[in-house]
Amino acid sequence: MSRTVAIIGGGYGGAAAAKALDEHADVVLVEPKDAFVQNAASMRALARPEWAGKMFFPYDRLMERGRIVRERAVSVDSRGVLLASGERVEADHLVLATGSGYPFPFKFEDDLAGQARERIHAVHGELAGAGRVLIAGPGRSGRGGPSRSPSGPRRGSCRPTSGSARTACASGPATSMATSATRARPAATYG
Ligand SMILES: Cc1cc2nc3c(=O)[nH]c(=O)nc-3n(C[C@H](O)[C@H](O)[C@H](O)COP(=O)(O)OP(=O)(O)OC[C@H]3O[C@@H](n4cnc5c(N)ncnc54)[C@H](O)[C@@H]3O)c2cc1C
Structure with a gap:
């Protein structure tokens, strides 16, 4: 049976x-x-x-x-x-197997893939139209993967690049920090 x-x-x-x-x-x-x-x-x-x-x-x-x-x-x-x-x-x-939860854009609460895709495109548009971006958290996601930036700032450090299009800071939990930054002031394309 x-x-x-x-x-x-x-x-x-x-x-x-x-x-x-x-x-x-x-x-x-x-x-x-x-x-x-x-x-x-x-x-x-x-x-x-x-x-x-x-x-x-x-x-x-x-x-x-x-x-x-x-x-x-x-x-x-x-x-x-x-x-x-x-x-x-x-x-x-x-x-x-209900997994773990992270705020958007790391994971999605949308149950429809089409809605999630629309949100990705919308945030991408905001990022692309902004003048500067703050990436808080130099982990794998923040650096765009180890192969792209193996010598990124160390965890716990902050290395602002004032005047440039990008500012890389590293402190605290990457998920909440990065999401707050995205919400507060969506900035230039990264990754
Ligand atoms: C940006 C990012 C990059 C990552 N990169 C990597 C990587 O390179 N390598 C790696 O190994 N891991 C990576 N991870 C981690 C990886 O995504 C997680 O470890 C993985 O998603 C966990 O799988 P899971 O099946 O346990 O849970 P999830 O993938 O979170 O799946 C849980 C599922 O349960 C469903 N669910 C939740 N609650 C309920 C409910 N009440 N009833 C019914 N269904 C429910 C959800 O809809 C979801 O589909 C990354 C995570 C993020 C956010």
């Missing part, structure tokens, strides 16, 4: 689990988004919006047998999952 596995979250972990278990069990993937999101490309897509079309992958070919429920899970118990709509998915096994 086949067993039902409910997987909550279709990110890297959940999607991989769904694909791997598809031939062994009745898989139900609970995921509100209409497409898998390649989060690692989000900074590049912001700098080069043509990449925005390459970071969303519809789930339609993920599984051959399993099904996808386009909903958000609100709770789980020993017999299954309660969905935001009030419906339940009964399951013998649960995989919790």
Whole structure:
């Protein structure tokens, strides 16, 4: 008798689990988004919006047998999952793969890939039209990847380049700092 596995979250972990278990069990993937999101490309897509079309992958070919429920899970118990709509998915096994949350533009709360793409293009436009940019956080994302700037400023340091188009500062958590900077004054293209 086949067993039902409910997987909550279709990110890297959940999607991989769904694909791997598809031939062994009745898989139900609970995921509100209409497409898998390649989060690692989000900074590049912001700098080069043509990449925005390459970071969303519809789930339609993920599984051959399993099904996808386009909903958000609100709770789980020993017999299954309660969905935001009030419906339940009964399951013998649960995989919790709801991942982590970062503010936009690092990750997306939009459930529709088209909406997320529009937001990327909008922020890119704001950045491209600004005179200067502050990148707070010299990590991999802030430097545009190690191959592009291996000698970026050290963590905890701040090296402003006044008068130039770019100012690189490094302090605090990269996600919140960079997002605040983007909101406060979107500036020149980076990445
Ligand atoms: C800018 C950036 C660059 C990165 N670069 C790299 C890299 O180069 N290499 C690397 O290894 N890692 C990288 N990471 C980290 C990587 O993205 C995360 O480790 C990865 O996303 C975690 O995968 P996950 O499946 O656990 O969760 P996620 O990818 O976050 O997926 C979670 C899924 O669960 C869904 N979900 C959430 N709540 C619910 C709910 N209640 N009900 C149903 N579904 C729900 C979400 O919609 C989402 O689809 C990067 C992250 C960012 C932000």
